[in-house]
Each structure stands twice: as C-alpha cells, then as structure tokens.
Amino acid sequence: MKYGYFDDKNKEYVIERPDTPYPWINYLGSEEFFGLISNTAGGYSFYKDASKRRLTRYRYNNVPTDAGGRYYYIYENGSYFSPGWAPQKSELDSYECRHGMGYTVIKSEKNDLKIEMKFFVPQGDNTELHQIKIKNLSQKKRKLKLFSFLEFCLYDAEDDMTNFQRNFNTGEVEVDGSTIYHKTEYRERRNHYTFFTVNQKISGFDTDRESFLGLYNSFAEPQVLEAGKSNDSIAHGWSPIASHFLEVELEAGEEKELIFQLGYIENKDEEKWESPGVINKDKAEKLMEKYNSTAKVEKAFDQLNQHWEKLLSSFSLEHSDPKLERMVNTWNQYQNMVTYNLARSASYFESGISRGIGFRDSNQDLLGSAHLIPERVKQRIKDLAVTQFEDGSAFHQYQPLTKKGNDKIGSGFNDDPLWLIFAVAAYIKETGDYSILEAEVPFNSDKKATIFDHLEASFMHVVNNLGPHDLPLIGHADWNDCLNLSAFSEKPGESFQTVSNKDDSSAESVMIAGMFLTAGPDFVHLAEKVGENGLAKKARTELEKMKKAVNKAGRDEEWFLRAYDYYGDKVGAKGNQYAEIFIEPQGFCIMGGLGLEDGFAEKTLNSVNQRLNSEHGLMILDPTIKEYQINLGEVSSYPPGYKENGAIFCHNNPWVMIAETIIGNGDRAFEYYSKIAPAYREKISDLHRTEPYVYSQMIAGQDAASFGEAKNSWLTGTAAWNFVAITQWILGIRPEFEGLKIDPCIPEDWNGFKVQRKFRGSKFEIEVKNPEHVSKGVKEIFVEGEKIEGQILKDFDKGPVKVEVIMG
Ligand code: BGC
Ligand code: NOJ
Numbered sequence: 001m002k003y004g005y006f007d008d009k010n011k012e013y014v015i016e017r018p019d020t021p022y023p024w025i026n027y028l029g030s031e032e033f034f035g036l037i038s039n040t041a042g043g044y045s046f047y048k049d050a051s052k053r054r055l056t057r058y059r060y061n062n063v064p065t066d067a068g069g070r071y072y073y074i075y076e077n078g079s080y081f082s083p084g085w086a087p088q089k090s091e092l093d094s095y096e097c098r099h100g101m102g103y104t105v106i107k108s109e110k111n112d113l114k115i116e117m118k119f120f121v122p123q124g125d126n127t128e129l130h131q132i133k134i135k136n137l138s139q140k141k142r143k144l145k146l147f148s149f150l151e152f153c154l155y156d157a158e159d160d161m162t163n164f165q166r167n168f169n170t171g172e173v174e175v176d177g178s179t180i181y182h183k184t185e186y187r188e189r190r191n192h193y194t195f196f197t198v199n200q201k202i203s204g205f206d207t208d209r210e211s212f213l214g215l216y217n218s219f220a221e222p223q224v225l226e227a228g229k230s231n232d233s234i235a236h237g238w239s240p241i242a243s244h245f246l247e248v249e250l251e252a253g254e255e256k257e258l259i260f261q262l263g264y265i266e267n268k269d270e271e272k273w274e275s276p277g278v279i280n281k282d283k284a285e286k287l288m289e290k291y292n293s294t295a296k297v298e299k300a301f302d303q304l305n306q307h308w309e310k311l312l313s314s315f316s317l318e319h320s321d322p323k324l325e326r327m328v329n330t331w332n333q334y335q336n337m338v339t340y341n342l343a344r345s346a347s348y349f350e351s352g353i354s355r356g357i358g359f360r361d362s363n364q365d366l367l368g369s370a371h372l373i374p375e376r377v378k379q380r381i382k383d384l385a386v387t388q389f390e391d392g393s394a395f396h397q398y399q400p401l402t403k404k405g406n407d408k409i410g411s412g413f414n415d416d417p418l419w420l421i422f423a424v425a426a427y428i429k430e431t432g433d434y435s436i437l438e439a440e441v442p443f444n445s446d447k448k449a450t451i452f453d454h455l456e457a458s459f460m461h462v463v464n465n466l467g468p469h470d471l472p473l474i475g476h477a478d479w480n481d482c483l484n485l486s487a488f489s490e491k492p493g494e495s496f497q498t499v500s501n502k503d504d505s506s507a508e509s510v511m512i513a514g515m516f517l518t519a520g521p522d523f524v525h526l527a528e529k530v531g532e533n534g535l536a537k538k539a540r541t542e543l544e545k546m547k548k549a550v551n552k553a554g555r556d557e558e559w560f561l562r563a564y565d566y567y568g569d570k571v572g573a574k575g576n577q578y579a580e581i582f583i584e585p586q587g588f589c590i591m592g593g594l595g596l597e598d599g600f601a602e603k604t605l606n607s608v609n610q611r612l613n614s615e616h617g618l619m620i621l622d623p624t625i626k627e628y629q630i631n632l633g634e635v636s637s638y639p640p641g642y643k644e645n646g647a648i649f650c651h652n653n654p655w656v657m658i659a660e661t662i663i664g665n666g667d668r669a670f671e672y673y674s675k676i677a678p679a680y681r682e683k684i685s686d687l688h689r690t691e692p693y694v695y696s697q698m699i700a701g702q703d704a705a706s707f708g709e710a711k712n713s714w715l716t717g718t719a720a721w722n723f724v725a726i727t728q729w730i731l732g733i734r735p736e737f738e739g740l741k742i743d744p745c746i747p748e749d750w751n752g753f754k755v756q757r758k759f760r761g762s763k764f765e766i767e768v769k770n771p772e773h774v775s776k777g778v779k780e781i782f783v784e785g786e787k788i789e790g791q792i793l794k795d796f797d798k799g800p801v802k803v804e805v806i807m808g
Pocket of ligand 1 (some may be wrong): 481482636643644
C-alpha cells in the first residue's frame with residue numbers, strides 16, 4: 001500500500017495522509033543551519049552540531065511518536081485545529097505534504113480555510129523560514145486567531161535532557177515587538193542566541209511552556225488555545241518556548257500571508273550587550289529585515305531551487321523505468337547530500353547526541369558526493385585527516401562543532417584508515433586534482449604532514465598490523481561494528497567494541513584484506529604520482545602478499561571466510577553452528593580482484609545468491625545467530641533477523657552488486673539493486689514503513705517477525721554505495737584517474753539509456769545502445785561522431801560533448 005506518490009517533475013514526494021507508517025521526514029538546510037522536519041511539521045533545528053548546538057527541543061521515543069516541532073494552531077469561535085495535523089490531530093478536510101529538495105510544504109483545508117505552510121532554510125543564512133498562507137474559502141468574513149509554538153532547547157542537547165537540577169533555573173528570554181529571543185546562558189559563556197519572529201504585529205505571546213500548555217496538558221490541548229488568548233508569559237527558568245498570538249481577519253475569499261523566522265545569531269564578546277542585561281539585537285534585526293516580505297522569501301526560495309537544480313544536473317539519467325530515474329536523478333543524490341551534511345547525527349533513529357562525524361562513515365559518504373560538491377569534499381577529507389594518528393589509526397568519530405576526536409570511543413577500528421584512501425581516490429578520480437595530495441594537514445599529534453603522508457600511514461597501518469595468518473588484525477571491529485572478536489563483553493551496558501579485556505593481536509578480518517586489495521592499487525598509483533616509486537614498489541609487494549594470504553587462509557570451499565576469531569577459529573565458514581557465510585568479504589574480495597582467475601568469484605556469488613538472497617534483498621549472514629556468543633560480540637546480541645544478525649543490511653548489498661558487474665552479471669546486479677531501492681518498495685510502504693524516497697540502513701531479514709520492515713532511514717552509507725553501484729558499475733559511468741570510463745553492466749533486456757554527466761569541466765551527453773542485448777561489453781564508442789580507442793573519455797574543455805556507446 002502507498003501513502004503518496006513521486007512528483008518527478010518537481011522533485012518532490014507527495015504524502016497524501018498524515019498518518020504515515022512512521023513519521024516521514026525531510027531535512028532543511030545544507031550549510032550551517034539545519035532542521036529535520038516530519039510530514040506533520042515535527043522535528044527540530046540546530047546550528048552545525050545536533051548535539052552541541054541544538055536550538056529547539058524534540059522528544060525522542062515519545063508516546064505518541066513525533067513530539068515537538070514547529071506547531072501552528074488556528075482558533076475560531078471556541079474551537080481550534082493544527083493545519084499540519086499534529087499535534088492537535090483533528091480530522092482535516094484535505095491534507096498534503098510535499099517533501100522537496102531542502103524544503104517541505106504542508107497544505108491542508110478545514111472549516112473552509114485553506115492553509116499552506118512552507119518551511120525552508122535560505123542559502124547563506126542561519127535561519128529557518130516558515131511561510132504561512134491562510135485563505136478564507138467561505139463567503140463570509142472570518143476572524144481567526146493564529147498561535148505559533150516551538151520549544152527552545154538549552155543548546156547542549158544531552159545536558160538539556162538530563163541535567164534538570166540546573167536547567168530548570170537557567171532559562172531566559174527577552175521579548176521585543178514581535179520577536180522572542182532565547183538567551184539562556186548568554187549572560188555567561190555563550191555568545192549566541194536564538195530568536196523566533198513573525199513579520200507582523202502580534203496581539204500577545206508566551207515564552208513559558210507551562211503558561212502556554214498548562215502543566216498537565218499535552219501539545220494537543222494548550223490551555224492558551226482553550227482560552228483563546230495568550231498569557232504574555234515571560235520564562236524564568238523552567239522551559240522557555242516561543243509562541244506568537246496573532247489576530248487575522250479575512251474577507252470572503254481573501255488570503256493572507258505571514259512569515260515566521262527562527263534565527264541563530266553569534267556576537268563577539270565585546271558586542272554581546274546593548275545595555276546591561278539587554279542583548280545586542282543588531283544582527284538579528286538585519287536578518288529579520290532580509291526575510292520580512294513575501295517577495296524576499298520567494299526570491300530566497302527560488303535561489304534554493306536553483307541551487308538544487310544545478311547540483312543535481314551533475315548526473316542525470318534518461319531511462320524507460322521511472323523508478324530508476326527518480327532514484328538516480330533525485331533521491332539518491334539528495335540523500336548523498338544529507339549524509340554528507342549530517343553524517344550519522346540527526347534522524348529519527350539517531351538522536352543527534354551520540355555520534356558526530358564518523359571517520360569510516362564520512363569517508364564513505366564522500367563516494368556519493370564527490371561529483372556534487374568537490375570543494376566541500378576536499379575540506380571534509382582534511383577535517384577527517386586531522387583526526388588520524390601517526391601510525392595510521394584514527395579517531396573513530398569527531399564532533400562537527402569542535403572538529404576534535406571523540407576520546408570516549410577512541411580509535412582501534414582497523415578498517416578506518418583504509419577508508420581515507422577510498423575517499424581521496426574518489427575525489428581525485430572525480431576532479432583530476434592531484435594537488436590535494438600535497439595539502440598540508442597535520443596528524444592528530446600536530447606533526448606536520450601532507451594528505452599523501454596520511455594515505456601512506458593508512459596503507460602501512462594494515463601492513464604493520466597483520467595477524468597469525470598474515471591477514472589484517474580486526475581490532476575493535478571492521479566495517480561491521482558488531483563483529484567484536486577482540487573484546488569479550490559480559491556486563492550489560494558495556495560497549496561491545498571498546499571493552500578491552502582480550503589482546504587484539506590474534507583476531508583477523510578477511511574483509512579488511514579485501515578492502516586493502518581494493519584500495520591498494522589506487523594507493524600505488526598515487527605514490528607513483530608523487531614520485532614515491534620505492535614506496536609504490538613496496539606497496540605492490542604488500543598487495544601481492546595479501547593476495548596470497550587470502551587465497552591461502554581467507555577462503556572457505558564456496559565463499560570467502562569472514563574472519564579468524566580470538567582463538568584462531570574460522571568465522572563465516574561452512575560447518576559453523578551459526579553464520580556460516582557473511583556478505584561483506586564476498587563483495588570486497590571480488591572488488592579487490594580475488595577469485596577472478598579460477599572461477600572462485602562466480603562460485604562465491606552463486607553461494608551469496610543461494611544463501612543470502614531473499615525477497616527483500618541480500619541478508620548480511622546465514623544462518624542467523626540464535627544465542628549470545630561472547631567470541632563474536634554484538635552481532636549475536638541482536639535477535640535473529642535484525643541489524644547485523646541477519647537483516648538485509650542495505651549498505652553492503654551494493655558491494656555484491658558491484659562484484660556481480662565485475663563478473664558480467666548485469667541481471668543479478670540489477671535484481672539486487674531494485675530489491676532494496678526505496679522507490680521500488682513504495683508499493684509496500686505499509687510493510688517497509690520508512691520513507692519510500694530514501695534508503696534505510698536495514699530491512700528486517702527472513703528470520704525476523706517483521707521480515708521486510710525497514711529501520712534507520714536517511715543517515716547511512718547505503719546512500720553513497722548504492723549510488724556508486726548503480727551509476728558507476730551498472731550504468732557504468734565511472735570516474736577513473738585517467739578520465740571517465742564507460743563500462744556498463746546491465747540487464748540483457750535493456751535497450752540502452754542516456755546519461756548527462758558533468759565531469760572535470762565537460763558535460764558529456766552519453767547515449768548507450770544495446771542492440772545485441774548483452775549484459776556487458778562495449779564494442780565501439782564515438783565522441784562527436786568519431787570513434788575512439790578504449791573506453792575512457794578524457795576531459796574536453798568545451799560545451800556538451802556527444803558520446804555514443806554501442807554495447808556488444
Ligand atoms: C549498531 C551498528 C552501529 C553501531 C554504532 C551498533 O549497535 O548495530 O549498526 O554501527 O552500533 O556504534
Ligand atoms: C552503522 C555504522 O554507522 C557503520 O559505521 C557500520 O559500518 C555499520 N553500522 C555496520 O555495523
């Protein structure tokens with residue numbers, strides 16, 4: 001069952017009823033000011049860092065779900081309703097929510113009133129705009145009251161939820177005209193405040209939550225709405241909020257428009273105050289002035305749309321399958337941008353306080369955004385590199401506000417270093433800009449280094465940390481955070497990853513070996529490029545050694561082993577009680593070139609197909625683990641079928657898709673692609689539950705009671721990797737160091753497709769034709785009518801370049 005539809009032309013998903021199977025969300029903002037918004041206007045806003053600079057409050061895991069947001073209430077003659085449905089939930093005569101690129105519009109009708117609320121963050125400013133239109137559809141004059149509502153967070157989101165002995169005393173606000181200023185802690189060490197304003201004269205306000213709601217009322221029944229007037233309350237401690245009270249008169253058929261604005265301001269120490277105790281409002285007033293009319297807001301909205309138009313024009317596909325087009329052209333790229341911006345911080349599954357930017361996560365995210373925002377990708381690479389240690393290991397996470405590594409989790413995830421090579425290689429393949437290798441970025445110790453030095457440290461970290469079978473030591477974990485082979489956790493609440501009670505010089509990861517072999521050749525190329533020929537030679541030798549080690553100790557009979565545990569026993573081997581096969585090394589070892597000469601790759605991928613394939617995608621392992629296994633760690637803590645214990649972990653499915661394209665099996669690659677791509681699952685939204693326009697991290701596996709149900713939408717490496725799989729390997733438009741390679745591997749029944757691809761200053765208009773209905777193989781390529789040698793398009797410094805590709 002569906003709950004809406006894709007409006008492809010406008011790049012929107014249109015939700016037709018408010019009670020979606022889970023709140024279906026969108027993100028506002030793409031620079032420094034961000035908001036998360038549900039289809040009923042729930043959610044919250046923050047500046048740069050969802051944990052450290054949270055501007056408005058939200059209640060995770062509340063009953064009912066999705067509590068806290070940008071709420072509006074319309075009052076008339078003793079009754080009231082919420083035009084976004086939440087929180088008051090009266091039945092609306094019509095409802096529609098359009099989630100678009102960086103904006104959300106909710107339209108509804110009730111009692112002969114038509115309300116439209118558009119939410120977005122304009123480019124270049126730290127502010128969120130709510131453009132509210134109210135139209136009187138009736139024949140009579142109406143006198144309405146409109147109440148706005150949002151609740152401030154006291155900036156540090158975790159402290160805000162826990163430290164009540166202090167926080168119930170610190171809250172402070174100021175009200176000036178139609179503007180409510182939130183200035184908690186501004187009197188001491190904060191030099192920032194938040195404001196919420198409306199571009200019209202108000203008849204009243206509230207800034208104290210209890211005065212607005214009543215102590216025993218929910219958001220659905222504020223006492224102010226019961227009374228039909230505000231209390232003009234000033235918050236002293238407790239919970240500061242912002243609510244405006246406006247009287248709106250509408251003639252028959254008349255429409256009025258209000259612009260609300262939530263803004264964030266920073267002042268220098270010496271410019272904090274206007275007079276003792278009164279905050280300096282200069283910057284706030286300028287910001288308000290900038291967006292205080294419909295014309296100004298509409299202009300900003302146009303600019304936002306142009307920004308997205310331009311971004312998404314970097315890659316666009318014409319194909320007979322609209323589902324594929326909407327994934328590739330719009331939603332997958334949009335999700336790539338969101339994961340670039342938010343990493344794993346704020347979604348409905350990530351509360352915005354636990355993780356900041358992950359070394360592993362963000363490096364992988366860059367694979368999906370290098371073509372969109374190369375300059376910002378370059379900066380992110382540098383920010384990540386600073387948190388790397390001289391021995392190549394890296395802080396697993398850092399906070400975006402401080403850019404400092406997170407001591408609590410530390411380092412020791414032995415896949416981390418390699419992801420930096422993936423990210424830098426992707427950046428250079430996209431841009432051709434090798435100068436990044438010379439960029440000076442110190443190690444975490446402050447030791448001077450170039451980006452190339454960082455890559456060398458990454459590569460050598462693997463070489464210097466090999467185990468008994470000459471395979472890479474796994475450390476706390478590799479990509480699979482839950483395969484904890486060097487830590488035996490016995491106490492509830494302990495971190496499965498970081499409890500250190502076993503020495504970590506025995507457990508080894510075949511997956512890291514596969515990653516090493518995948519990233520290694522790129523490292524060799526880069527070493528040669530910077531003239532480090534000796535190092536390049538050494539690296540080649542190490543790669544050969546690793547290849548031998550995997551072929552000797554990393555294979556089971558029909559697939560690649562997953563690991564060796566602390567005792568030296570095989571993990572992911574036939575005959576094991578549980579988890580005989582894991583997905584990760586199968587994709588990665590083949591990407592790393594293993595098993596291609598002796599048919600082992602085919603055999604492996606057939607095993608994957610037999611053992612892991614399901615109606616809803618490829619499961620991460622089989623059979624699922626039925627009891628807690630201390631030697632395997634968190635993976636066995638999940639009930640069978642969930643998360644790392646046998647769910648369809650959408651992040652690693654594309655590794656197998658890519659492996660299938662490497663052996664030329666386009667039908668299977670695309671079968672796997674379309675099983676998990678959300679647009680293909682839209683028709684089962686009631687089962688899938690999360691948004692049909694973005695990937696979720698996981699879909700419950702065959703052994704779960706809720707087989708097919710997705711969780712953890714939005715912030716997942718799934719986005720970047722599926723984009724890589726479909727665009728670079730299935731459609732086969734692949735940036736390489738030498739240029740843009742064209743090497744499709746598609747289902748045999750496709751006739752072809754067209755792609756427009758911006759690449760290093762050129763714009764290629766590529767038409768792929770498949771007259772012989774093959775899966776793989778390029779017979780001829782014509783550039784501007786002329787046949788070229790090979791499959792690589794070099795950069796052309798001119799307008800659209802027509803490319804014709806004949807498969808066969
Ligand atoms: C989850 C993993 C996640 C990790 C992050 C685990 O509980 O299962 O998917 O990567 O937490 O720390
Ligand atoms: C989610 C984490 O963000 C990611 O780093 C990890 O690789 C996967 N889970 C698998 O455990």
